[in-house]
Amino acid sequence: MDTSSLTEHICTKGSFLCVGIDPVLERLPAHFVADSQGLLKFCTAIVDATADHCVAFKPNTAFFEAFGVAGWGALSELVAYIKKKHPSHLIIADAKRGDIGNTAKAYAKAFFEAMSCDAITLSPYMGVETLIPYLEYPNKFAIVLALTSNQGAFDFQWNSEEKETHLVERVIAKTQTLPNSERIMYVVGATQNSQLKYLRSLAPDSFFLMPGIGAQGGSLSEAYAAAKNASVGVLVNSSRGIIYASSGPDFAEAAQKEAAALHEQMRTLLYI
Amino acid sequence: MDTSSLTEHICTKGSFLCVGIDPVLERLPAHFVADSQGLLKFCTAIVDATADHCVAFKPNTAFFEAFGVAGWGALSELVAYIKKKHPSHLIIADAKRGDIGNTAKAYAKAFFEAMSCDAITLSPYMGVETLIPYLEYPNKFAIVLALTSNQGAFDFQWNSEEKETHLVERVIAKTQTLPNSERIMYVVGATQNSQLKYLRSLAPDSFFLMPGIGAQGGSLSEAYAAAKNASVGVLVNSSRGIIYASSGPDFAEAAQKEAAALHEQMRTLLYI
Numbered sequence: 001m002d003t004s005s006l007t008e009h010i011c012t013k014g015s016f017l018c019v020g021i022d023p024v025l026e027r028l029p030a031h032f033v034a035d036s037q038g039l040l041k042f043c044t045a046i047v048d049a050t051a052d053h054c055v056a057f058k059p060n061t062a063f064f065e066a067f068g069v070a071g072w073g074a075l076s077e078l079v080a081y082i083k084k085k086h087p088s089h090l091i092i093a094d095a096k097r098g099d100i101g102n103t104a105k106a107y108a109k110a111f112f113e114a115m116s117c118d119a120i121t122l123s124p125y126m127g128v129e130t131l132i133p134y135l136e137y138p139n140k141f142a143i144v145l146a147l148t149s150n151q152g153a154f155d156f157q158w159n160s161e162e163k164e165t166h167l168v169e170r171v172i173a174k175t176q177t178l179p180n181s182e183r184i185m186y187v188v189g190a191t192q193n194s195q196l197k198y199l200r201s202l203a204p205d206s207f208f209l210m211p212g213i214g215a216q217g218g219s220l221s222e223a224y225a226a227a228k229n230a231s232v233g234v235l236v237n238s239s240r241g242i243i244y245a246s247s248g249p250d251f252a253e254a255a256q257k258e259a260a261a262l263h264e265q266m267r268t269l270l271y272i
Numbered sequence: 273m274d275t276s277s278l279t280e281h282i283c284t285k286g287s288f289l290c291v292g293i294d295p296v297l298e299r300l301p302a303h304f305v306a307d308s309q310g311l312l313k314f315c316t317a318i319v320d321a322t323a324d325h326c327v328a329f330k331p332n333t334a335f336f337e338a339f340g341v342a343g344w345g346a347l348s349e350l351v352a353y354i355k356k357k358h359p360s361h362l363i364i365a366d367a368k369r370g371d372i373g374n375t376a377k378a379y380a381k382a383f384f385e386a387m388s389c390d391a392i393t394l395s396p397y398m399g400v401e402t403l404i405p406y407l408e409y410p411n412k413f414a415i416v417l418a419l420t421s422n423q424g425a426f427d428f429q430w431n432s433e434e435k436e437t438h439l440v441e442r443v444i445a446k447t448q449t450l451p452n453s454e455r456i457m458y459v460v461g462a463t464q465n466s467q468l469k470y471l472r473s474l475a476p477d478s479f480f481l482m483p484g485i486g487a488q489g490g491s492l493s494e495a496y497a498a499a500k501n502a503s504v505g506v507l508v509n510s511s512r513g514i515i516y517a518s519s520g521p522d523f524a525e526a527a528q529k530e531a532a533a534l535h536e537q538m539r540t541l542l543y544i
Contacts, residue, residue, distance in 0.1 A: 022374070022375065024374055024378075060371075060375055060378075062369070062371060062375045062376075062378035062379045062382065063375070063378045065344075065378065065379065065382035065383075065386070066378040066379075066381040066382045066385075066386060067382075067386065068344075068348060068382070068386035068387065069341065069344050069345045069348055071382075071386075072337075072340075072341050072344035073341045076340060076341055096369065096370055096371050096395070096398075097334070097368065098368055098370070098395050098397075099332075099334060099368050100420075100422045100424065101422075102294070102296055103294065103332055103334045103335070104334075106296075106332075106334035106335045106337065106338040107334045107337065107338070109338040110334065110337035110338045110339075110340070110343075111337075113338075114337070114338060114339065114340035114343070115340065123368070123370050123395045123397045123398075124397065124427075124428065125370075125395045125396065125397045125417055125428065125429070126368075126395075126417065126420050126422060126424050126425070126429075127420075127422060127423070127424015127425060127426070127427035127428060127429075128424060128427050129422065129423065129424040129427075130424060145397055145398065148372075148398050148399075150372045150373075150398060150399060150401065151399070151401065152372065152398050152399015152400060152401040152402060153398070153399060154399070155396075155399035155400050155401075155442070155446055156396065156397065156399060156439060156442055156443065156446075157397070157398075157399075159442070164436045164437065165436065167428060167439060170427070170428055170431070171428065174427055174428075
């Protein structure tokens with residue numbers, strides 16, 4: 001998928017929702033067996049319940065790796081399931097990898113070839129050379145951590161105490177000059193209200209993947225207003241608010257309802 | 273393992289060598305089948321050939337993930353093999369993970385529990401809160417990327433053009449104040465000669481894991497002289513120079529010979 005087909009998908013559907021799949025075993029409804037297969041069943045049920053309301057799914061690798069080999073198997077099965085049942089949805093591996101040369105190539109192979117994900121989240125700490133192997137894949141996205149939604153974003157990414165260039169400013173500036181930079185998206189927290197417009201000015205054409213609405217306190221309408229561009233340019237992620245909407249046997253219906261409510265808000269924002 | 277037992281192990285053995293296991297399929301000797309089982313056989317042969325000369329093994333997760341589920345299985349088998357056959361060796365998962373709260377907990381579970389690694393490499397980009405779950409494990413190490421050995425280190429970690437606080441200075445200062453900070457090591461490139469003494473002054477008691485000797489141009493004796501502390505405080509990594517010492521059927525003997533040569537140099541440095 002490229003940016004223009006993503007924009008088209010968003011506009012047709014009236015949704016820029018990404019459903020984050022971060023399944024913590026302890027929070028699964030009681031009727032699921034507490035193993036990797038239980039996890040997989042929960043995830044596929046969430047996917048089916050919310051697919052009509054979102055344009056992207058973002059499974060987080062950590063929660064699968066915690067189950068060892070069987071967990072990696074469940075992640076692969078989940079990606080294959082989404083690809084087969086919901087082929088128009090973007091699949092983002094929330095993996096936050098970041099390493100040099102041959103290692104980056106191997107990670108790209110892992111997520112873009114061995115699994116058929118469409119995008120991967122990446123940490124830029126080791127420099128922009130670490131992103132290049134991912135950008136060589138047509139129709140795939142490299143989603144670079146910029147200003148994240150957590151409190152720790154102020155440790156290094158944005159140091160408000162000092163009048164120095166912030167790390168996130170350097171990250172965006174340097175990555176924007178890379179070959180195939182149209183395949184880059186940025187993770188920008190929806191909680192980072194005071195910086196959103198400024199960050200958008202640094203990367204006017206790139207998609208922002210925005211976590212942080214709901215539990216973390218970010219506002220959907222404010223984030224959208226500050227971060228949108230001419231191609232929409234925004235994917236808003238919701239994880240816990242959707243996947244744990246109910247811990248009972250009605251978890252899928254509850255997830256569907258939450259996703260539908262966000263869809264409705266997004267439709268309004270898009271068609272104003 | 274804690275710092276003092278690592279120091280003791282180093283001094284007894286006369287080696288602070290870490291063998292990096294970064295197996296690129298294309299570089300495996302021709303008699304190995306080009307699949308995850310071939311990869312595993314190559315890796316266990318390297319481990320057995322070099323164990324007498326090193327105190328740590330550092331498998332890089334990317335090269336296993338590139339094989340999908342079977343690759344993750346091979347990584348788990350490799351870690352279990354090292355644990356069983358060479359129980360006194362430190363096993364470092366070179367995974368460069370970095371994420372918040374529950375996600376970090378899940379990664380810690382993946383590498384410290386589902387696999388029994390002793391340490392994991394971590395990216396600090398998202399802030400120091402992302403390191404805390406790992407530091408709660410006694411006898412495990414969180415190895416934080418500080419100033420890496422690649423050219424990209426100068427993109428963000430160290431910006432020599434400007435008279436500002438460098439990112440790596442912030443990273444070390446902030447992480448040194450964390451609870452259980454004695455369980456932190458830092459990745460510091462052996463290629464970063466002009467900064468080694470200074471970085472050591474910022475973290476006088478921490479172990480440095482140092483890649484970059486050999487192919488990347490770092491000098492073992494210079495790196496050791498600049499970075500050592502009262503507890504040795506240095507693990508020097510070599511990957512390509514050892515594991516690809518020969519591409520023929522004698523690859524294990526050649527790897528052994530390279531590791532033995534580094535061991536001999538290290539013994540001399542330690543016992544001067």
